[in-house]
Amino acid sequence: MGVEQKLGNMGVVTTTLENMVNWSRTNAMWPMLFGLACCAIEMMSAQAPHYDMSRFGMELMRASPRQSDLMIVAGRVSKKMGPVLRRLYDQMPEPKWVIAMGDCASCGGVFNNYAIYQGVDEVVPVDVYVAGCPPRPEALIHGVLTVHEKVKAQKLKDLAKS
């Protein structure tokens, strides 16, 4: 895709619709601009020059859930934040994906106590868990690429079912 067009003046490329849809979804996946705690700073670092997430078509962070495809839960989710997080997830249009960034979002991390959800998967469904406290920007980028792989493996008939 794309490459073939540059190689010669073919004008026409044949592929499956499935590949086409999945390819377009991975290459313009807009994350939601939504930081909770420490991991949000590393998420900003991943956007900043040194790591530069725009190499993966993801430089555009949308502040509105209505315009975003990917929710990066960057940080610990408290009991007060849980309902808000759920509301934001419900407001995102389908198809949508969730990355639980960091130990707190994945499993509660060091905060095993009354105030924190022991894993954001008690609130929203999670596609990819990124380990680390906080994860390095490279780890986040790897998590995002893992989501891309997951998207590329999607089948049209599964999408129709859900």
Added chain:
Amino acid sequence: MDKKLEPIVKTMQEKFSAAHEEFRGEVHVFVNPEQIVDALTVLRDEYKFELLSALTAVDYYPQTSPRFHVVYQLTSLANNVSVQVRVPVDGDSPKVPTAARVYATANWRERELLDMFGIEFEGHPDPRRILMPEETEGHPLRKDFPLGYEEPQFTFNFEEIDLRKPYVKE
């Protein structure tokens, strides 16, 4: 004891019959709940303690009388000294007059104590919870409130914990 603190402690002793103790150069003055607003006003106006650095509480559960100490850490920028005022409060329905009219920062700090320890501040302008959701029961920083520890997931309790996570995919 710091020389600058000696007259202050003496005044507190005379006016409010306040006991005091010292540890590693820090002076703690004990004041009754009824007199705390007057004591803070005297300290602020006469001894230039402009800054209420910290306002917190300590829970000595299972001891009941006094169960709590409400701690006021005061700093004087002009004289560069600090003093700590402590108010012992009993366990059942703890009440202290509000200091929000002496130091504006006490407003939020007292809301935090109401939330975390259940200490009521009489005359507080805005008595709502500040950190926890409003429907929370209990006061988390009390010693009889459980930490809320959850067990790690192992083979023997795998399904039990999985039930709590309805949204886990695959």
Added chain:
Amino acid sequence: MAQLEEVGVEKYKHLVSERALTGETMLLNMGPQHPSTHGVLRLLLELDGEIVVNCIPDVGFLHTGIEKNMEAKTYQKAEVMTDRLDYMNPIGNNLAYVMAVEKLVDVDVPPRAQALRVILTELQRIASHLVWLGTSGLDLAAMSMFLYCFREREQILDIFELVSGQRMMTTYIRPGGVWRDVPVEFENAVRDFIKIFPKRVDEYESLLTKNPLFIDRTVGIGILSREVALSHGVTGPMLRASGVDWDLRKARPYMGYEQYDFNVPVRPEGDTYARYLVRVRELRESLKIVEQALNRLPMGPVRSENRKIVPPPRSEIGVSMEALIHHFKLWTEGFPAPKASVYSAVESPRGELGVLLEGDGGPKPVRVHMRTPSFDNLSVLPEIVKGHLVADLVAVLASTDIVLGDIDR
């Protein structure tokens, strides 16, 4: 899980003006998910057109129960929690907590460890101010500030990674010293940074300090007077921008700050622009401290010899029975602290970061209270935004440099 409910004006009627009850002014919710609230802060605004009549902050969306968790751990293990408190300033938090522990159990700190602590906390202060400069630039639509500031911040994080193996949550400062000595590359890494950084600050200043758009957005906006600041417990650069010369590093020197020659920037205006100027000057002053501390970095041990508090070095454990016993006892039981209370404070990038630590004779603290500067700095926000536009509220909020982890704990 609790459900979100619609909240009427009735609940807030003691906080809003009477015009809100009749519907003449509008209540608008800002946050908790909003790009310019710097985290999960919710502001309930009462608006008359574009003008802010009242502002009611709602915090607690990041309440983590750190204090309760620390009370359930031994003194050494509790330190890990402090990193995650104010996540822009992990090393400074470590220092504040460790100083309280050292005061409570009375342990000495070798001079080399003190100097290393100063170097690292000052680098952390620079990193924190850089994040502030970058994000508040973003809020005022100066996007390039974000890109430039994070470039330099990466260099500081590389130094932290060099000494501790972690970019942010280092837990490098330990009771009685630091975790271990710095590697040999440390000096060159810091010297490179010292060489490059002053030019970079000039670059930031050339972008903002005389930029007419920036001046229009900040001068005279959100004026905080000296009296209001003090009564609201405001500390740090915000207080110094209101004309109060109060810096704990100068007023009550700790960790040998009295040996270093530096100035405390103070501005009398108290507006958003003054707060910007104070922080940018602090970048240069912090760099001066780093350079002096590095030039005089003494040789010697980096941990106290008090084996009852400080674990022995790994090399000793293999050959000394006592070292093995001490190591075992310290990491299983912890050390007992006297039944007493101490309060110790340091100057964090945001203000006075105090720790009230109370022991009960056992290995676990009975009370740890972190007096966090952002909490008080935010509580003054409703006072200073009244009568400004909503767009200015964003500028004022950015200039308070709040960190929600610091507020909610």
